[in-house]
Amino acid sequence: TTYDLEPPRHPSLKINSKEPFNAEPPLSALVASYITPEEFFYKRNHGPIPVLENPDTFLLEIGGLVPHSQYLSLEFIRKLHKHSVTATLQCAGNRRTAMSEKRAVKGVGWGAAAIGNAIWSGARLSDVLELVGIPQNTAATLNGGKHVEFVSVDVCKEEKGGPYKASIPLMQATNREADVLLAYEMNGKELNRDHGFPLRVVVPGVIGARSVKWLRAIYVLAEECQGFFMQRDYKMFPPSVDWDNVDWPTRRPLMDFPVQCTICSPEEGTSLKPRSKVTVRGYAVSGGGRGIERVDVSIDGGHTWLEANRSQLQQRPYISDDDGKRDKWAWVLWDLSVELSPPMDIIVKAIDSSANVQPENVETIWNLRGVLNNSWHRIHIEASH
Ligand code: MTE
Ligand code: MO
Known part of the structure; x- marks a missing residue:
């Protein structure tokens, strides 16, 4: 199967789903250190972990409604100003099992450890967007671009075999203070396969679902990303809404997580x-x-x-x-x-x-x-x- 090439993982992880691999550490591991070691960092996937044949030929595409589309090599991205951010990543489904105990919900049964705190290093997304002609703090480009979409290489059934994707507003993407990263390091080490090698997005303060792993392309769009995880998932409905009366377009995609x-x-x-x-x-x-x-x-x-x-x-x-x-x-x-x-x-x-x-x-x-x-x-x- 396509799950034959999964990386090794720490035996203490509690596996909530094997294929795709979804696992969280014991709670005690989270308070053992302020920075969560990679092996104890929760892993949330929607498909097999991609295998990158040759990092030397990898190119990140930057296109859509940008003045000058470009393809950037990893070598080039590593030469851009390196910025480090200590950021907590949390899955929107953290503590879902406790919610399920009140009344059944659909989703991976997470305990309270679908969260971790790491030092992420890489290029600032705002710097990369400047390279393609979008200045800092841009709400809209001249040709109407307002959202920045991140597209992965992994395949998932929710996207009918297509890649995982998500978007954030252009204003956030071009704001240096928002600290959005194209990260190639986690805790000072090369990003590992589980967490997005060779490159992942880190959107600090936002549910983990928007921090796209195995990033392949960035597109500036007029509308927010129309992918499954933005439009048919990761939205908050009132308790009165259930699967027989859910109307997805009536709600916004979740972004910032709550206290x-x-x-x-x-x-x-x-x-x-x-x-x-x-x-x-x-x-x-x-x-x-x-x-x-x-x-x-x-x-x-x-x-x-x-x-x-x-x-x-x-x-x-x-x-x-x-x-x-x-x-x-x-x-x-x-x-x-x-x-x-x-x-x-x-x-x-x-x-x-x-x-x-x-x-x-x-x-x-x-x-x-x-x-x-x-x-x-x-x-x-x-x-x-
Ligand atoms: N990116 C890709 N390409 N594929 C995915 O399945 N899962 C998302 C996000 N980025 C996902 C992804 C979700 S829901 C979460 S919570 C985080 O990655 C988990 O990141 P981690 O596995 O590094 O902890
Ligand atoms: Mo998530």
Whole structure:
């Protein structure tokens, strides 16, 4: 089969689907380091991992409504100014299984680890678009281009054997501050096959689905990408909409992800003795470049809340959100030492820098595709004697 040439993967990954390969690490791996090692970074695919025969002859096409179309070699792209961004990538389906438990949804059954934080390096998309004649901060080109489409080489059944694709607004693509990258490195190493070798898009602060892997072409278009994952998937419908009455064109493609927070340690169902001293740990992140303002933990069912410590770099225990040094696109890891008297629940919720809060229950945000479950994360701790 076409799945004969898959790369090796870490045995600790929890496989949610083998073909295409969809897997997430144990939650504890996410809080073990601020930067997620590649082998523990979730893998989300819609088809077999492509094999690139010869990187020396690879050409990235840049066309559509641009003044001068071009083909760029990898060598050329590597010679452009190299920019690094620490960015958290999160699948829109992260925490889907918990949504499914309330009412069935369609999609890969993800736990809470379809997320990772990496240092991505490559050329800025805004620099590459300048090369083809589109200046920075362009809302529309003279010939009407308003969207930038990314087309891959992989094939997926949703596109009827065609390539995976997505688009972002031209304004975002040409904005240096948006930090959109054509990345060829992940964590200082050459991008590996699972994560998009030789080149992938990284759109910080936006659901993972727009960060197209194995990038083959960039087209400037008048309309947003008409691909399956933009038009027939990754949209948010109200709880009243189900598969018999879904009307896809009535909703926009999802872009920025909402404020999210998860307990990674201890894990659900852990048994502890009465009055156990425990350090609770997890991640918190928000989309659109919004930082995390606060992480609240409750060990009494949500009656009272304790504020957790937040950190971005392991060397520096605390970085405030407004000192200009924070990683704008990256998660914070948080921790709080508490004394627990099980059986009981631990609940966490975060607030972002725009004061957005997480919904308490999953019911109010239930949607047929099971996307963007950012309800309060709650785990149960059992009593041991
Ligand atoms: N790009 C291509 N070409 N094919 C894909 O299947 N999956 C997308 C996105 N880019 C996908 C893709 C989705 S839904 C997510 S969440 C991220 O890649 C996952 O990136 P990762 O596997 O590097 O974690
Ligand atoms: Mo995703």
